[in-house]
Amino acid sequence: MTQRLRLLVGFVNQGVxxxxxxxxxxxxxxxYSSEALGLFSVGVLTYQILIVIFRALTGETLIVLPRAGRREEKELAARCLQFSGTAPLALIVPGVVGLLLTSGVWQVVCAALLIVPGLALQDTLRHVYLRRKQVGVACAVDVLVVAAQLGIVWFGAGQDVPPWFLILLLGVPTLLIGYFRSFLDRAGVSVSGSREWRRSSRELGDGFVFEAGLGAFVQWLTLLSVAHFGSLPEAAAFRAVITIYGVTNVVTNFLRSHYLSQLAHGGELDRARMRRSTVEMVALTGGTVLFSYGVLELLPESLGEELLGETWMLAVPYLLLGAINRFAAGLTSVPAVFLRVLRMPWDAARTRILISVVTLIAAPLSVAVGGATAAFVTMSIMSLVMVLALSRVIVRGRKKRE
Structure with missing residues (x-):
């Protein structure tokens, strides 16, 4: 399979x-009612954020590590899978305790903790396939998992299954597929293997997870702020707009996985290649967001209500703000990809801390004053500030190395 074909299949994979x-x-x-949908949305966002953090420790680090011999490559993949299948198990105890002792928002958050082990392992498995250039296999596994999860949500929401229980059911397909495939690769659960992985990837992995954790925490806190200072229906609308623009996640995830892999192992990243890659990534992000916004604006109201029920009417006022927010958020992937390829995660640590602290203060305050509208505006502005600041870090870092 040629490089261009692998990128095309990878884009289709993220599209699925x-x-x-x-x-x-x-x-x-x-x-679901808008309130139940709000709870379900908090649970989904919680496990998605945790997967982003584990991906930074495992899959993204695996992709940018230097290539080795065939035997070493096999051992490296096994250690990565062992860490993904072992470390998240620590979430089971707090998840079970919280599930039994809490209710409402915190109950769905605890349910999300319980399904992270399977989700993290299946996500790492995808990156193992990408490193092996088995993009078709990665796509096939993802299609199987997505189909199973859609069937679960279609049945569970239709039967009015409690949101926390539906979150638990979403973890079943990845749990079965992830651990089954991991044991076939002779990885499975291993504390010693997990330690070996951390020893070989600590510097890069810690830098990546630092970046991912800050960004994910800000997004999660913003959603909880909307739910707390606004209402669960408003939180559902906030999350619905982000999810409606889910096609933009195709670009973000594509850049952070398939495109990252191609840049990391495609030769020297000189100035000309960086400029060309920047134009490609910005154009891909902007074009996707613009197309999504156009489709949503032209979507008949009756069809929107047919697809999303009362949530559609809640989301309509935020479509333009949502498009701006998704474009700004997507742009943050551009410097993030370069920082990974250049292995400079810690060079941007001080910048990320400063901007994230400002965002953590500004987001809840803005939500308290202006609700979901203010949340979109604040997150968009801070995303653009992050892009400019990280770009400056990259330029300064390259000058020092030269």
Missing amino acids: ISLGTLLMLVFAARG
Whole structure:
């Protein structure tokens, strides 16, 4: 399979995943009230954020590590899978305790903790396939998982299954597929293997997870702020707009996985290649967001209500703000990809901390004053500030190395 074909298949792969997320929202919205959908959305966002963090420790680090011999490559993949299958198990105890002792928002958050082990392992498995250039296999596994999860949401929301229980059911397909495939690769659960992985990837992995954790925490806190200072229906609308623009996640995830892999192992990243890659990534992000916004604006109101129920009417006022927010958020992937390829995650640590602290203060305050509208505006502005600041870090870092 040629490099261009692998990139095309990779883009289709991420398209399948993002389409699955959008259809999941559609099925949930058709079966749940806006309040129940708000709870379900918090649970989904919680496990998605945790997967982003584990991906930084495992899959993204695996992709940018230097290539080795065939035997060493096999051992490296096994250690990575062992870490993904072992470390998240620590979430089971707090998840079970919280599930039994809490209710409402915190109950769905605890349910999300319980399904992270399977989700993290299946996500790492995808990156193992990418490193091996088995893009078709990765796509096939994702299609299987997404199909199973859509069936679960379609049935569960239709039967008015409690949101926390539906979150638990979403973890079943990845748990079965992830651990089954991991044991076939002679990885499975291993504390010693997990330690070996951390020893070989600590510097890069810690830098990547630092970046991912800050960004994910800000997004999660913003959603909880909307739910707290606004209402659960408003939180559902906030999350619905982000999910409706889920096709933009195709680009973000594509850049952070397939495109990252191609840049990391495609030769020297000189100035000309960086400029060309920047234009490609910005154009891909902007074009996707613009297309999505155009489709949503032209979507008949009756069809929107048919697909998303009462949530559609809640989301309509935020479509333009949502498009701006998704474009700004997507742009942050551009410097993030370069920082990974150049292995400079810690060079941007001080910048990320400063901007994230400002965002953590500004987001809840803005939500308290202006609700979901203020949340979109604040997150968009801070995303653009982050892009400019990280770009400056990259330029300064390259000058020092030269």
